[in-house]
Amino acid sequence: MRLGGRWNPPHSFPVLYTSCSREVAVANLWHRFEGEAIQPWEVAEERQADLYELRVSQAGLVDILTAEGIxxxxxxxxxxxxxxxxxxxxxxxxxxxxxxxxxxxRSAALPTGQEIALFFEFAERPAIIGPPHRLWEWFPVPEDQRPG
Incomplete structure (x- = not known):
């Protein structure tokens, strides 16, 4: 929240940014590391991105997917x-x-993909489905960089 994001300016309101597919999640993480000197798997393991599967059942989301919505x-x-x-x-x-x-x-990281951004104050909390997936379980981490 401090830095803001695509839909919330810095120091404004909290937003939960979600990817609607694994492909979009992968594209978003690559996008986040663009121009960085390290790869996502080179970050300390406790700081690596885990993937959570969510069930989002939210009425009233604003359509910014279709030409009409945009x-x-x-x-x-x-x-x-x-x-x-x-x-x-x-x-x-x-x-x-x-x-x-x-x-x-539409996803900025993968324009053919979709995302949902939930505004905390007005959105229902999504349900977490199962345990988190560690980075090497969902992201294309090279074999020689995987744990154990």
Whole structure:
């Protein structure tokens, strides 16, 4: 929350960013490490990204997936390609101010994929399904970098 994200400006409101598929989760982690000097598996094991499977049953998510939904919130039709946080954060702030529970949107890391961003104050908590998956269980970690 301190740094903000695609839909929430820094120091504003908390958002849970979720990927709607494993492929999107993988793309998001690669995106997060773009330009970094290390790979995701080189981070200390206790700080590596675990994957949680969630059941999201949330009515009222704002459509930022379809052409109509994208136009409806005032974003360019090319979204998410070439559309930065300076355009999406004001949309998120407005939707949060309207008491919306979150957005169902295209993934910036994998534009053919989908994500759901839940605005904590107005969204139902998703159910966690099963234990977390460790990085080497869901991400393409090279064999020689896997534990044990």
């Amino acid at each position: 136009a409806g919130v005032g974003l360019p039709q090319r979204y998410p390609e070439g559309v930065g946080h300076e355009l999406t954060q004001p949309v998120g702030r407005r939707l949060h101010g309207e008491g919306r529970p979150g957005v169902w949107c």
